[in-house]
Amino acid sequence: MRSNVNNSRPTIFIVDDDAAVRDALKLLLRSVGQAVETFGSGQEFLDAYAEDRPGCLVLDIRMPGMSGLELQERLNEKHCILPVIFITGHGDVPMAVEAMQAGAVDFIQKPFRDQDLIDRINQALEKDNSNRAALGERNDIRHRLETLTPREREVLDLVVHGRANKVIAADLKLSQRTVEIHRARVMEKMQASSLAHLVRMVLEVG
């Protein structure tokens, strides 16, 4: 059971108040075979975007109403992991710095070379892909943990803390044999190939 992971084709979301720039970008990205959706304002994007959709966001930093930086902030609040590439004007370096500090993956000054933009978009898509894979894996681990019984969970906690079966048996007032059975069950349910693998999975979901 893998939830919260959307395996649909990645989409490039473009948010720019300037229709000409928006449409030109759409045509350019379509010419290299990308799926593109455009929005005229940050709010329009927020209303339409479902968080699990993979891709990247190409965002104009200067916009009337909600600025690019504000949109980025709203997305951060929602723990949205969509990578953001900012398009900046000539004098916007301080704003770009702020955007990078807030987690943007990149920024590009306009007017720009098409190849530069395309390269950055590809990098952002790769990053989104690996982010989502990691996120998916964490979700899987959480689901597996949920299948453990309370007793198995207790045994797991002691195992990952490095206790020997004999110690666990004494702690939980069980026979060593019973501990061994629980432990084998935990390994199976967690799909762990080794003790090290088990420990890594538990650490990953904190």
Add this chain to the structure above:
Amino acid sequence: MTLLRVAEPQEERTERLEREFQAVLDAAVDAVVLFDHDGRIELLNHAGERMFGYNEQEVIGLKVGLLLPGPFGSHKEGEEGAHDEADYLSPYIEASEPRIIGMGRELLGMRRDGSEFYAELAVGRVQGTDPPRFAGFIRDVTVRRNAEEALRRSEAQLSIAQEIANLGNYVVHFDGRFEDYWSPHLYRVLGRRHGGGYMGVYDYLATLVHPADRVRWQQVRDELEAGARSTDIEYRIVHPDGSLRYVHHIAQTTCGADGRPLRQVGTLHDITDRRLAEDEARQMQDRIAHFGRLSTMGEMAAGIAHEVNQPLTAIATYAQACQRLIANGAVAEEDVGVALEQISAQALRAGEVIRRLRSFVKNREVRREVLDPNRLLEDVRTLAQTDVRHHGVRLRLETTLQLPSVQADAVQIQQVILNLVRNSIDAMQAIAEAQREIVLRTQLDSDGDIEFMVADRGAGLDETRTEEFFNPFFTTKPGGTGLGLSISRSIVRAHGGKLWCGANPGGGARFFFTLPALPASAGSSR
């Protein structure tokens, strides 16, 4: 004093002398007291009775120390016995000279009521008596002493005041009969140590005046020596220890009947702290103004850049998309058609931004008024004063009197002149301060128009390239916008004049512009 009398009986003579002696005593203004070698009082005259508040009979046989308890400062309040022994009298008593042996000694006198006063005492030994007897003449000098004390106090206060104000004063005698007077604090103001030989104030100052202020200073000195009544000048001096000070020098000359200067009194006020504070405040102001200008310009520039950048970005992106579509062989005619249409629309949009910008600049409300050309220069001088002084530049006006009026927007023309002055200041920063001078001139040109000139002694200019200066964005200054001269020329042209420049024959650059002169009637009727 010996009175010569002939054939007088001894007894009569003695009586007469006694009467005369008594009359002299009674008439004396000073107190007279006779006392013996033990200091016991034998006689006190009327004046003495009045001075000390005693009756003669009360003091006879008492010690003279009762009246004259001792020298100044030796007597202390409540110290018993201070006037029992008048030790200070013993030198008189022991001295054997048969004449007045003490004169003009100042003592403390004490009245019957205990109050004290300053007394001057002269003591004479009465001749022919053994053991010796003495006559003391006592004068109350309280008034004189008080006057002296007041003078001393006022001198001390003046000295303190000078110290607090960091101000010194002097007196110079031009006739050479007396040496110049230096007030004690003047030494401090001029960084000179007390002692050392005599030196005339101006001769000493001449060694201190800052090289860049020397010409101006010498001019003032010459004027004063030639009989100018007064002066008021600020300049810099360099103390012998090398520190730079600003002084405010005020002087007033007194002339004799023949008009020749006799004497000059003056003050030199060290205003360094004030000047530094002023300079700091001005720098702060300049910086704020500069940032203000920068931020307005910067915001406008960023706005324009954004406005033009949008269509340029769209054009570039459409063109690149078309290239890719063609390269891919995936050309959809419709896509390319839309792209080309957009490319041309966006190019027009960029042009529109620039057109709007120009009309925005042009359509500023212009207020034309009838103005006096010289008044324009004077206003600019006031406006530029701070800037000019701050950069060590002299600003000189060479106005032609009685020029026709012009019709102009005062603010705009002032901006043009200020901009030229500003350029001149910048152009002269590399040269010695003493040579930094800007001349503002008005005159009537051969066409009957008013010609304004701003001339400097800066780096000058390449006369073959002068037209380039007026191109927008041409600049030789780091941080310059390159718009100043271009805008200035637009303003002058809008007023029906022209703006040009050339080399200054003596070095530096000259910028000229003209404004049409109004017919005389228009100027006067308003």
